[in-house]
Amino acid sequence: MPNTTNTALITGASRGLGLALARSLAAAGWNLVLTARGAAELERVAAELGATALPGDVTDPEHVRRLARAAPELNLLVNNASDLGVTPLPPLAGYPLEAFRVLLETNVTAPLALIQATLPALRAAGGSIVNVTSDAATGAYEGWGGYGATKAALEQLSNVLAAEEPDVRVWWVDPGEMNTRMLADAVGREEAAGAADPAKVAAALSGLVGSRPTSGRVSLQ
Template identity: 85%
Template structure:
């Protein structure tokens, strides 16, 4: 029987790289991202089902859950960075912080809630993509890091409450992605890891199915 994965933020970066890795291994994929053109191109490449939309939109979350009545893997990869240049907390716009919480914390929880029945049936797994900014005191990263810290604690409690489902909160390390380039500049981002290499390690994690917990791919 073919395994099914739902991957958010799958049109670029780590989400795209993981989608390619899983597709090559024969997984059935449902992918989502906000940009429909890029997402449709990826879907055509991989033979995946594309549902474009914002994971912070409750109606979109419901559509995604309906598309995966059987599900083996949920990858909450979609994430917002927040305002750039990255502001200090003393000047962080609170409306922007609330929006970031919706995307980086509330949306992953909503998707978990919507897909848990299917994941329980399959004994499936949840991957919540975090960051070392969840624990490190990096200037300018306070807003983003706070959302990832919240996501890690949600993952920690979810793992305790759902022993039949694997839950991994994953720190992938710095990757050469558009998000990192937006934060630190394209030149510095170019020296970071290739998302494809990180995705290969993440695929190994999914394949080996260790106990629930925090995982560093750095």
Template identity: 90%
Template structure:
């Protein structure tokens, strides 16, 4: 029987790398990202289903759930960095902070709620919530993003206790050479970070080995 995964933020970075890794193992994939053109190219490459859209849009969440009535793995990878250059909390625009929480916390929970019936029905349903060391580290400028990831970690922690039939992992992938990191620290520093493909391989191993739910660091 073919496993099915739903991956958000799948057009580049870790989401793309994980989609490629799972596709190589025969997984059926439902992929989403905001950039329709890039997502369609990835879907064509991998033989996946592409559903472009914004995970913060409730109607889009409903479309994703309908596209995966049988689901074994949900990967909440889509994320927003927030305001750049990264501002101190004393100057963080509150409207932008609310939007950041909507994308990084509320949207993953909405997608979890929409797909939990299918994940519970699977014999090996699992959820991966991609977080960050900014959730716990006091890094100047990272307060907005870090606060959103801290909330996602606690959400995951409680969900793991409430849903014992579904594996829930909240995963800190470490610094990766991605467009998001480059926007935060500059292209030169980002280029020295880990290759997302290597991180995706470790994440694929995690999903395959199915350890107990909990926080996982891939650094």
């Protein structure tokens, strides 16, 4: 009999939203290929969920190729891994340009590279792509210009990709503020503690993946 198990590839899967989504999809019976830079954390998650762990840096072209080879049949790609950039968050007038180039590489170029590498499998499966973005892509928040600019670029990349790939669902998803290490690094632990639980956001994201609406921007909060 043909294999009917759905397979998802999730980046940034060792903590925060990536970890919460991996748990949600595993509970629904998905086969998971997970990646993150922290090998020890990722291996623990993979052991918990019975998933495949491939630690590495998504800006590394060889790692991207390794991820694509690990999922020759793929139903869902989740580009969740991203970097906050310089902290404390600086104004654009003083943003270090080399740091901004690195941020673009992580938050924009790396997701596109992984999309390109996995598109043949996603086309064959009539699959889906989730690009995790932010309200910083559309709002003028002081200090968030560097990070927000990369997320705005990711949103437009997703928008055009959706027009070019009508057989693949493409959603650029704004999860809202979540109680994660990244938010704590930006605003402090006390303020971050009042944000949404990533598990609740992941449940909404799992519902989106299951219902497969038309491609577009989605806000989960």
